[in-house]
Amino acid sequence: MKTRHKFTTYLLIVILPLIFLSIIYWIHLERSLLKERQEQAEWAGTVYQEYIDQVIRETKENLELLSLSSSVLYMDDKKTELLMNWIKDTDSRYAGVYWLNRDGVSISGTNKNFHHYHLIEQNDIERAVKTQKAVVAGTKELYNAHFNFFSIFAPILDQDKKVQGFLLAHIRLDHMEKILKMLSPGHTFILETKDKTRILDINAEGFNGHSTWVDVPLTEVDWKLSVKVPDKVNTNNMNVFLMLVFFTFFITHMIYIIMEELIVRRHAKKKNY
Numbered sequence: 001m002k003t004r005h006k007f008t009t010y011l012l013i014v015i016l017p018l019i020f021l022s023i024i025y026w027i028h029l030e031r032s033l034l035k036e037r038q039e040q041a042e043w044a045g046t047v048y049q050e051y052i053d054q055v056i057r058e059t060k061e062n063l064e065l066l067s068l069s070s071s072v073l074y075m076d077d078k079k080t081e082l083l084m085n086w087i088k089d090t091d092s093r094y095a096g097v098y099w100l101n102r103d104g105v106s107i108s109g110t111n112k113n114f115h116h117y118h119l120i121e122q123n124d125i126e127r128a129v130k131t132q133k134a135v136v137a138g139t140k141e142l143y144n145a146h147f148n149f150f151s152i153f154a155p156i157l158d159q160d161k162k163v164q165g166f167l168l169a170h171i172r173l174d175h176m177e178k179i180l181k182m183l184s185p186g187h188t189f190i191l192e193t194k195d196k197t198r199i200l201d202i203n204a205e206g207f208n209g210h211s212t213w214v215d216v217p218l219t220e221v222d223w224k225l226s227v228k229v230p231d232k233v234n235t236n237n238m239n240v241f242l243m244l245v246f247f248t249f250f251i252t253h254m255i256y257i258i259m260e261e262l263i264v265r266r267h268a269k270k271k272n273y
Contacts, residue, residue: 013259014252018245025244037230038214044184045216045227051183052191055093055176056152056220059169060134062087063154067134067167085110087169095149095170099156102165119168120153128155129163136221137168148173150199173200188228199223 066087087097088110098109104120124137134154153168177200180189188203212229 013256014249017252018249021248022245025248029240029244034229038212041187041214041227041229042216044187045189045214045225047184048180048189048191048227049216049218049225051179052176052223052225053218053220055171056136056218059093059152059171060154060220062091063134063152063167063169067154067156093171093175095172097170098168100153100166100168102163104166106168107165119151120166124153125166128153128166132157132161132163176200177202187230190226192224192226194222194224204228 085097088094096109096111096114098106098111098114098119100119101107104118104122104125106114106117106119109115120137124135128135132155134152137151137153149170149172151168151170153166155163156165156167158164180200181202186203189201190198190204191200192198213226214229216225216227218225
């Protein structure tokens with residue numbers, strides 16, 4: 001009977017509180033860690049988004065500025081070729097720079113393989129003519145695994161504000177990937193165009209389709225940047241939980257011992273009387 005009483009007391013004072021508090025600890029830890037992981041993914045996404053938008057924005061501004069001075073060189077093959085090479089050499093992000101005619105066909109550029117090549121589509125030409133601003137071209141070339149770049153081009157305007165050609169730059173995706181890996185290493189992310197064409201991905205090989213992702217919109221182009229929320233289980237998290245369980249067990253066990261000691265003393269006092 002005494003043993004049964006001790007077991008019941010131990011169950012009520014040590015075991016049940018330990019189980020109850022451990023569950024509360026775990027739920028709290030899960031929620032706080034989920035929030036922390038989401039914040040990490042959002043922070044990484046913001047870092048990636050700012051860099052990608054910066055590359056696109058700076059390229060647009062550079063092309064628009066150069067297109068203003070380029071109109072005087074139109075049809076001067078030697079000078080335009082020197083200009084294209086100078087632009088490409090000033091920034092490692094450029095895979096190539098090209099001068100296009102009104103129909104979007106290359107008439108000069110840094111890569112002779114693209115000479116007389118149709119580099120932009122008609123709908124992109126119409127957008128640039130209408131806005132008279134630099135635009136990101138459609139990503140048709142990204143369906144080809146050999147083309148590791150995307151295109152940005154700006155219209156070259158004459159004195160009457162009429163388009164006489166275009167200045168186009170190919171932006172190296174491998175260069176952007178290298179920078180992004182350095183900015184926030186260890187994260188998994190995917191960059192897709194509006195039509196779901198994947199432009200870039202880092203650490204995304206064989207990812208779990210049930211994983212949680214944070215979407216970050218870009219401001220310079222209608223693309224989607226998705227960053228994977230880190231996995232929830234790691235050694236540090238388990239260590240924290242086990243420490244809390246051990247601490248709870250220690251406290252409840254000490255309470256049990258103290259209570260048992262008080263009960264023994266109380267019984268001893270009664271016997272003395």
